[in-house]
Amino acid sequence: MEHPKQQTQNPMVTGTSVLGIQFDGGVLIAADLLGSYGSMAQMRQLQRVFKVNEKTVIGASGDYSDYQFLLEKIMQKVNQDNCLNDGYVYKPKQLFSWCTRVLYNRRSNFDPLWNRLVIAGLENEQPFLGCVDLLGNAYQAPCMATGYGNYLAVPIMREFLEKHNNRITEAQARDVIDRCMKLLYYRDGRAYDKYSIAIVTREGSRVEECKELQTNWSVASQISSYD
Amino acid sequence: MIATSDITIPDWIKEEHKTGTTIVAAEFNGGVIIAADSRTTTGAYVANRVTDKITPLADRIFCLRSGSAADTQAIADIVKYHLEFHEMETGSSPLVNTAAHLAKSIIYNNKERLLASVMVAGWDSYKGGQVYVVPISGMIVRKSIYISGSGSIYAMGYLDAFYKPNMEKNECLEIVKNAVAMAIARDGSSGGCIRFAVVTDKGVERNVILNTELPRFYEN
Numbered sequence: 188m189e190h191p192k193q194q195t196q197n198p199m200v201t202g203t204s205v206l207g208i209q210f211d212g213g214v215l216i217a218a219d220l221l222g223s224y225g226s227m228a229q230m231r232q233l234q235r236v237f238k239v240n241e242k243t244v245i246g247a248s249g250d251y252s253d254y255q256f257l258l259e260k261i262m263q264k265v266n267q268d269n270c271l272n273d274g275y276v277y278k279p280k281q282l283f284s285w286c287t288r289v290l291y292n293r294r295s296n297f298d299p300l301w302n303r304l305v306i307a308g309l310e311n312e313q314p315f316l317g318c319v320d321l322l323g324n325a326y327q328a329p330c331m332a333t334g335y336g337n338y339l340a341v342p343i344m345r346e347f348l349e350k351h352n353n354r355i356t357e358a359q360a361r362d363v364i365d366r367c368m369k370l371l372y373y374r375d376g377r378a379y380d381k382y383s384i385a386i387v388t389r390e391g392s393r394v395e396e397c398k399e400l401q402t403n404w405s406v407a408s409q410i411s412s413y414d
Numbered sequence: 415m416i417a418t419s420d421i422t423i424p425d426w427i428k429e430e431h432k433t434g435t436t437i438v439a440a441e442f443n444g445g446v447i448i449a450a451d452s453r454t455t456t457g458a459y460v461a462n463r464v465t466d467k468i469t470p471l472a473d474r475i476f477c478l479r480s481g482s483a484a485d486t487q488a489i490a491d492i493v494k495y496h497l498e499f500h501e502m503e504t505g506s507s508p509l510v511n512t513a514a515h516l517a518k519s520i521i522y523n524n525k526e527r528l529l530a531s532v533m534v535a536g537w538d539s540y541k542g543g544q545v546y547v548v549p550i551s552g553m554i555v556r557k558s559i560y561i562s563g564s565g566s567i568y569a570m571g572y573l574d575a576f577y578k579p580n581m582e583k584n585e586c587l588e589i590v591k592n593a594v595a596m597a598i599a600r601d602g603s604s605g606g607c608i609r610f611a612v613v614t615d616k617g618v619e620r621n622v623i624l625n626t627e628l629p630r631f632y633e634n
Binding site for chain 2: 199251
């Protein structure tokens with residue numbers, strides 16, 4: 188009898204944090220443009236957020252090849268939607284549910300897709316933001332981040348949202364995301380100073396051109412020696 | 415016969431053939447330039463000092479191989495076969511993108527079993543000169559220039575500093591040559607000669623720069 192295939196992978200080219208936040212009338216996710224090979228910044232200009240359809244966007248951290256594999260499968264489903272052309276398209280919650288099942292199933296067979304996905308969009312005009320990881324853990328929240336972002340960015344985003352009663356504008360959302368990406372660039376050794384945003388509003392969804400961070404290093408000139 | 419446990423078996427007996435390697439592919443104004451070193455190692459022994467790592471997959475499409483020599487040769491053979499068939503079916507030259515995706519699906523679907531990292535570069539009439547990188551994990555990404563293999567780290571900074579898109583052929587060739595030469599100088603797993611190919615709509619021009627003719631840099 189053949190031995191069941193057992194493979195737990197080693198992630199190779201990986202992406203770091205993906206951030207996501209809801210605002211009044213939509214949701215946006217952001218990820219930097221870096222693929223790291225261990226500690227080496229191997230591939231800059233790597234898009235880690237993707238527009239699925241007019242209602243949904245997806246971003247991933249973790250192994251890039253597994254993310255590409257998943258995107259291929261998702262785009263096949265989207266193309267089927269387009270061919271059927273009956274007005275129904277994959278909504279974020281459906282996609283989120285599907286991704287959860289796929290990822291959990293793969294982990295149960297000891298062959299995970301080594302990713303942490305952030306799926307965002309408008310579900311019946313309501314902002315949706317969900318996260319699934321390589322073990323199949325899935326949850327939804329008004330703001331989220333993967334990787335280091337989970338520790339550094341989420342507290343900032345949460346405080347901001349709570350201060351404004353979970354109702355912030357698109358401009359405010361962009362601002363807090365920019366601040367968080369900057370912090371991650373300062374403190375995450377695998378981060379990069381260019382990032383791109385995928386945004387979903389009532390008008391539709393799009394991946395925007397990459398932004399470069401305006402970082403502040405003036406504190407460096409105030410420090411000398413270690414004591 | 416080497417049998418007892420207290421005699422250490424030399425590395426070149428049991429090590430797999432690997433192309434330690436430095437491989438570079440770059441787009442320039444009119445096509446692509448691809449270059450590689452010529453050393454294959456088994457452990458530290460140089461099994462082949464004049465290897466050809468630039469493998470044709472189609473008339474104007476090449477594969478640059480790094481990782482296990484056996485794995486990458488097998489992959490190149492399979493992709494070449496599929497492209498030949500595809501060319502017969504369609505009646506026209508295959509696209510670089512197609513060749514790259516074929517390599518990707520072999521590497522991705524067997525990622526635990528293979529140790530293969532390739533670059534597929536060439537020219538087609540649809541998008542001109544293109545370079546696609548398919549590293550070990552089986553992802554695929556198009557780049558205008560890329561250096562790969564164990565020697566790549568020694569020349570990456572040089573390429574970052576001097577490469578610009580849309581250079582003229584000779585300019586680009588100079589930069590690519592220097593990059594491989596630097597990597598050969600520092601990486602023990604890369605060495606020998608620099609083989610290169612220039613692929614444009616007019617055809618393929620292949621050449622070798624022998625070890626004695628390599629550009630030399632400051633060596634302390």
